[in-house]
Amino acid sequence: MENINWSDLTFGYMKTDYNVRSYYGSGKWSDLEVSDSEHINLHIASTCLHYGQEAFEGLKAFRGKDGKIRIFRMCENALRMQSSSRGIMMAEFPVELFEKAVVEAVKRNERFIPPYESGASLYIRPLLIGTSAQVGVKPANEYLFVVFVTPVGPYFKEGFKTTPVGIYREYDRAAPHGTGTYKVGGNYAASLVAGEIAHANGYSAVLYLDAKEKKYLDECGPANFFGIKNNTYITPASSSILPSITNKSLIQLAEEIGMNVERRQIPLEELATFEEAGMCGTAAVISPIQRVDDVDTNHSYIFSTDGKPGPTCEKLYYKLRAIQYGDEPDKYGWVTVL
Numbered sequence: 001m002e003n004i005n006w007s008d009l010t011f012g013y014m015k016t017d018y019n020v021r022s023y024y025g026s027g028k029w030s031d032l033e034v035s036d037s038e039h040i041n042l043h044i045a046s047t048c049l050h051y052g053q054e055a056f057e058g059l060k061a062f063r064g065k066d067g068k069i070r071i072f073r074m075c076e077n078a079l080r081m082q083s084s085s086r087g088i089m090m091a092e093f094p095v096e097l098f099e100k101a102v103v104e105a106v107k108r109n110e111r112f113i114p115p116y117e118s119g120a121s122l123y124i125r126p127l128l129i130g131t132s133a134q135v136g137v138k139p140a141n142e143y144l145f146v147v148f149v150t151p152v153g154p155y156f157k158e159g160f161k162t163t164p165v166g167i168y169r170e171y172d173r174a175a176p177h178g179t180g181t182y183k184v185g186g187n188y189a190a191s192l193v194a195g196e197i198a199h200a201n202g203y204s205a206v207l208y209l210d211a212k213e214k215k216y217l218d219e220c221g222p223a224n225f226f227g228i229k230n231n232t233y234i235t236p237a238s239s240s241i242l243p244s245i246t247n248k249s250l251i252q253l254a255e256e257i258g259m260n261v262e263r264r265q266i267p268l269e270e271l272a273t274f275e276e277a278g279m280c281g282t283a284a285v286i287s288p289i290q291r292v293d294d295v296d297t298n299h300s301y302i303f304s305t306d307g308k309p310g311p312t313c314e315k316l317y318y319k320l321r322a323i324q325y326g327d328e329p330d331k332y333g334w335v336t337v338l
């Protein structure tokens with residue numbers, strides 16, 4: 001794809017050649033279909049439009065120095081989409097078919113996979129929606145699964161650096177026993193207002209506290225939270241956060257480099273004791289936190305004064321990226337090489 005300026009790409013949508021679809025009806029999923037249309041034909045009473053029967057995933061494919069294409073942990077995304085489906089009563093998409101659809105979508109759009117040197121990657125977006133007509137609040141009996149891809153730029157254009165995040169107590173993204181552990185559209189709709197306010201005030205994300213007591217750290221708008229102290233990687237245990245696949249991977253790498261790992265409730269005040277803090281997710285791997293501003297109390301927790309990430313964030317970031325791009329051996333079997 002010679003006329004794409006890979007290094008100018010942002011995290012946005014760009015039309016690619018094909019997407020892959022499967023339809024559910026009468027209790028089963030259809031064979032995969034390849035489409036060159038960016039549009040779908042929807043009934044006006046589809047449950048996805050009225051009652052939020054929608055779940056999605058996000059994962060990436062990378063081109064290595066060897067020219068090979070690597071997809072990162074797609075089985076985990078397939079399983080998480082099944083969990084989301086159970087959470088909002090949608091038909092579960094089979095793991096094997098999910099993997100086949102992802103591979104097909106990546107291969108069919110091979111010309112959009114950025115070259116190794118660019119630091120860009122191919123973002124893969126699977127989507128599952130309820131499509132049958134319903135006006136009562138009930139689950140659909142027909143569903144559509146689609147996977148499309150779009151090239152996205154390197155997250156850190158000017159190098160790996162820290163950003164500030166803000167705490168705003170008057171907003172929650174998910175209830176304690178709500179849908180926070182599922183990747184469903186409603187959670188993101190619920191986070192838009194706080195996200196916009198945070199961005200307008202110079203923060204890269206909102207750091208949410210637990211919705212019930214506002215005592216413990218939950219997660220950031222689009223990423224999990226972790227803190228580092230005393231050679232320990234600490235990340236929140238909570239019933240309202242998304243189980244991040246990046247976080248799960250970083251935990252394993254932290255253990256590999258001899259760190260202790262704790263997954264537990266983190267009281268807000270404990271931020272003062274962390275040597276480093278970061279957000280983690282597919283988009284950035286790690287987005288190290290410069291400082292957390294508790295906007296409601298005017299208190300700041302500072303992790304970096306020069307914009308530079310701490311040594312542990314840096315180590316974990318480069319280690320995970322090296323596995324994704326194939327620069328380091330894939331000893332945990334995380335990567336599917338095409």
Ligand SMILES: Cc1ncc(COP(=O)(O)O)c(C=O)c1O
Nearest residue numbers: 222223224242244245246281282
């Ligand atoms: C709310 C939320 N938390 C965490 C994450 C990070 O998850 P993952 O590492 O699987 O991308 C994401 C993004 O996918 C997210 O939307």
